[in-house]
Amino acid sequence: MPVELIEKYFPDLSEKQKNQFAQLEELYAEWNEKINVISRKDMDSLYEKHILHSLGIAKVMEFVPGTKVLDIGTGGGFPGIPLAILFPEVQFTLVDSIGKKITVVKEVSEGIGLQNVTAIHTRAEELKEKFHFVVSRAVTQMPVFLTWLKGKFEKQNLNAKRNGVLYLKGGDLTEELAGLKTEIFPLQNYFESEFFETKKVVYLSKENFLS
């Protein structure tokens, strides 16, 4: 029951959002045949391992309308596409250094009628636009990732409480995050399955890494 899984944790979805989530399975199956962006094994648990996992960021941060969010190394559109469905009034820019992945992101987001997604084939380091938040999953180690973020943030904060990076990470992060001031939100606090036992959202305020 793929869409039911999303509804279980996000009970306020509109019919439009439910339909958009439901359409993802067929679209990804179709595009994955042409361009492999999701492993065959993971396609069987697309809703849990990719869609719900991406939405873990929404349990930590309610993006207000008008927020601009950058997803670095989006691959097939994670976490950007599920978040763009959930927050239709937030602007999402999804970038990846591999062009064919961006083709899939464009086709899938157009296929479900998302108006708030821009997909760009570029290396994150070369992007010149500015954002309120950066999100990401499974791209590189945090210290390297942070070096890509110089000049990427709007001066003006939109959210009173938080502005900066929300990164989906798993496993033991002690070494990787040593010396960085982070807030860590374990996803097992929000989602029940075993898959989320070691998964976390790592938040870093932009003031903590931009000098």
Ligand SMILES: C[S@@+](CC[C@H](N)C(=O)[O-])C[C@H]1O[C@@H](n2cnc3c(N)ncnc32)[C@H](O)[C@@H]1O
């Ligand atoms: C392991 S995949 C993760 C994809 C997606 N975030 C997910 O969780 O399914 C890492 C992605 O980061 C992209 N990537 C690596 N370095 C990058 C860079 N400097 N700028 C943009 N994309 C990058 C790769 O092309 C790849 O698609």
